[in-house]
């Protein structure tokens with residue numbers, strides 16, 4: 080049976096439509112929001128779907144309003160889907176206290192710890208519930224899915240792809256947190272969502288996962304050299320070394336002078352959408 084979906088608002092964009100939706104989520108035990116861009120071509124044929132996971136403090140809006148991605152989704156014929164970054168107003172004490180944990184910082188994990196586990200099931204939401212909903216309500220080709228993201232969302236995209244190589248054909252990231260178990264943002268989130276046992280963290284650490292799973296297609300990463308989070312939180316060299324060890328093809332592009340903002344994404348988003356479209360349309 081089709082799950083209910085409410086349209087919040089819709090705008091024409093590059094001949095297609097950007098729509099914002101809400102729905103009661105089973106995984107997250109509350110209302111969740113997401114955004115969808117349907118290119119003009121989707122009116123005549125089903126298209127591959129490319130998921131974008133945003134970073135800390137973001138909602139389903141940041142990518143749609145700041146990345147300028149719709150023109151390229153229209154050009155290359157892919158549907159874009161951008162979910163929110165966490166449950167909201169879950170009623171969990173302290174959920175609004177920090178910008179890098181709780182609301183806006185779900186880290187795309189299924190929390191196992193009280194009190195977070197009652198709502199913070201973002202891994203199941205993104206990999207199962209949302210794709211099912213998209214396939215039910217939009218002209219999507221469910222067997223052609225790709226995923227990309229920024230920062231915390233780059234971590235999420237890499238983890239989702241590495242854990243589900245048959246579900247996601249293509250993956251890329253902007254300034255991703257690639258070694259989540261080893262950096263302060265990841266350690267804070269994982270201790271609270273997953274508990275102190277670091278063994279449980281491995282299944283959400285891209286640099287650990289890539290040692291045991293190989294993806295068929297190369298991974299594309301863009302990282303700005305002027306990103307203030309580069310050394311302490313992002314550490315792309317850790318992922319690069321792990322990819323070399325496991326012979327996973329990786330294109331890591333260090334972009335001179337770019338910072339952590341959406342200007343990095345806007346500059347290189349066409350390259351990423353082309354990377355996905357070339358694989359998804361094969």
Ligand SMILES: N[C@@H](CCC(=O)N[C@@H](CS)C(=O)NCC(=O)O)C(=O)O
Nearest residue numbers: 134135136137141178230231340341
């Ligand atoms: N609030 C943090 C920064 C958080 C941040 O940079 N968030 C990134 C993702 S990790 C983002 O995309 N922010 C929203 C935006 O730029 O639209 C600070 O002030 O240092």
